[in-house]
Amino acid sequence: MPQPAIHPVILCGGNGTRLWPLSRKSYPKQFARLMGEESLFQSTLRRVAAQDYALPMIVTGAPVRFIVAEQLAAIQMAAQDVLIEPAGRNTAPAVLAAALRLAKRDANALMLVLPSDHMIPDAEAFRQAVEAAMPRALAGDLVTFGIAPTRAETGYGWLELAAGGKANGDQPQALARFIEKPDLARAKQMLADGNFLWNAGIFLFTAKAILAAYRTHAPQMLDYVQDAVVKAQKAAGFTTLAEDPWSKVEDVSIDYAIMERAGNLAVMPYSGGWSDLGGWNAVWQESGPDGAGNVTSDRATAIDCHDTLLRSETGGVELVGIGLDDFVVVAMNDAVLVARKSDSQRVKEAVTILQAQATKQARDFTGDVRPWGRFDSLKRGKRYQVKQIVVNPGASLSLQSHRHRAEHWIVVEGTARVTVGGRVRRVRENGAVYIPQGAQHRLENPGKQPLVLIEVQTGGYLEEDDIVRYSDVYERV
Template sequence: MGGGTLVKTDRIVPVILAGGQGTRLWPMSRAARPKQFLALTGSQSLFQLALQRVADHAVYAPAIIVTNSEYRFIVAEQATEVGAAIAGVLLEPVARNTAVAIAIAAAYAMEKFGAAAILHVLPSDHDVEFNAEYQFAVQRAAIAAETGQLVTFGIAPRNPDTGFGYIKAASTIDGSVQPVEHFVEKPDRANAQRMIDDGGYFWNSGMFMLAAATFLDECEALAPDTAVAARQSILQSTTDFDFVRLGAEAMSKAPNISVDYAIFEKTTRAAVIVAAFGWSDLGSWDALWKTAPKDDGGNVTRGATRLNNVSKSLVVTDHAHVAVDGLDDIVVIATNDAVYVGRLSDAQQVGAMVMSLRGTTDTAHLTQIHKTAYRPWGGYTSVVSGERFQVKRLSVKPGKKLSLQKHHHRAEHWIIVRGTAEVTVDGVVTVLTENQSIYLPLGCTHRLSNPGKIVLELIEVQTGSYLGEDDIIRFEDEFGRV
């Protein structure tokens, strides 16, 4: 089942959920590289910051990551960059929400760490203030979880936000841990304000602390279809390099339901710890604006920007220089192939725009991929394309190589811009350096590798009748994509 050797530990086992495909931060966040892998609040991605919060080996065991198969190499690369200890990366062949994801992680953790494993379940795409209050909440939640309570972290509401679910806490148990009276779905503004006025309501953060065995027992009793799918997914799993591929047949039969609906709203074991640290789910551009430092006009900017007579706005660019004049309450998000402009106060509506773009053939790709695509060997950026030709800029990391492959419909020219390339064409190996080039005729078997110590950069010119990424046959691949 892919669990490996049992590791005895009294430490908390982190479970980081990293499979979401958030659309409300479009056009930065897209299906191929969603917000958890973006550096939205600093130099590290939200996923990397989540790994950093569970890096204390005195408190935490190595993390279990649950993610989509498409993100396996991004997860591995970003975890390596921050030196994170990983117990396992569980790959979901299909998305099935949080109930089955946590059940699978719980079963895996019990096999890996023993029947007494305590899990700290964390979304990978939230902004969390890591301070003494956070650490205190983790400790108290772990103690409660050891007694059989399923603990959720509640955040004291700062405003009547309609983007979050709410938790109503009952009487106090053991200081700051309280039983849950009921859950409230995302309310309208009037009901959100009423709950704040009444008191005892908290934002549902989506973070949990629970004993793996207790959670699985509750799954068996309250969500048996989820429990069966979790067991079968692991029984059908296979090991792929450092990844565990969950059984596709079993996962496809799992209910697409959140852990709140499946377990927490039904169980008598639900408890909430009131957390006093800063938190945001960064579920919309206005959420990012609220949490970020602002200039004297109340503006937040990222990238190359120039603002004049602008107030209470968010302007973010990763490509072109963006100049904004004489506006307020706006959001401008610019990437190299799409620009979104709207009212910051209406930022929750971005999802509707994405659905509209996704429903049209000529714009659907804008919701799926960036012009820059990341691969385990490096990546490429589309520079220009036209009828029967396309130009890309490739970068290959030191020591990495692309698959041995061929194309049926295109030929390629490679021009080396920086570094050293080792190119294999029909069994003949050629070493190229800066300003040298090579032609790869249609149908040839070829491979590109970087034998050097610096990043290899080259320009690729494709010509042919079809230039899609699916025109590729792989014969050998060190990343298991054959």
């Protein structure tokens, strides 16, 4: 009998504020290249791109949906569905929405629920653990994955095995209970006891089994989410859940809503490498410090430093640390973090303060990803802004106008097709275009190479919401 397909469900929400300034709400950590040349999201996609695995279902938010699409395309992968949450409501509603979508096709579909921002270097070992957990999941159990602890970690939830359980077992074990993030003394005790695992937030179950658990433990949530799924709208390759019923859904984790209350639980121990990269200290640890305990990126130099992380994330910015001990320094073009490595969990506190001060860097970068490409703000004054715009081959911006600004475009690479008013013309390298304030205009790249241009905006208001769209291939009108 053939093995049933495993349907990965990748949860792609979250803000990753503990990894500021590299991770921000507009471009959170799962999309950043924290470890290597690919993002954590892309590494997660590759981990489940294997025989007997269906195309993944991705659950994410509207602000980052085009980043999801861009990163899928960059590694030439596809998704069976991209569900868009109208607002973040934690993991319980997200998993439920995915289960309802899958159950419409197959109530016995086997769901592997994965966060998109974890690092698991040995993909084959992880898939072997999933395979070992399959019989229990197919029998109707809710299987969670527990990580063999290597230290008295206070930043994770823990799992206590039932009496006689084996924390190093190669088969699912009986689970006694979930434990919230402990204090240090409790964490040390659990590490010494050897009967506890870290809670990885990874689950395996059938759609039928998890829906039964929601009917028992969260029936009101089931009603609202089912309504949001039934009334979902599909556009531009995304399935957007209905906003009104979704707004009534409780903001709660699947651990609290379901797992801590269910009786048909099991835990699959996993002793391979794993990290949720929940802070800069974890990034330092997983990056392989040198003999002096230092981790440095390109354009970063450590002189007489120890146990220190130095990262320069912007071309042209050289970072030099001298005589530093137990420090994290992350330099970007618009923000710099300097902190004791032992205090790196307090970065979230700093982001909260910046948000209260309405500091733009708290949540946004100077650039942004769009469905047609990306832009970066190079310079900004009181009544002007200079941007670099990159338009992907074959892509097109919306037909639009601006109430408060005029624009000057200079093509520096490629050829543009430009519409201004009723006139359409091609503009080649070194050519320039003026877009008067209020004029309808569109920019297209008809070529096979990226189109790069410099845009100079002038006017009294230069924010991104000064766009009136008339037509758009990405259905953003």
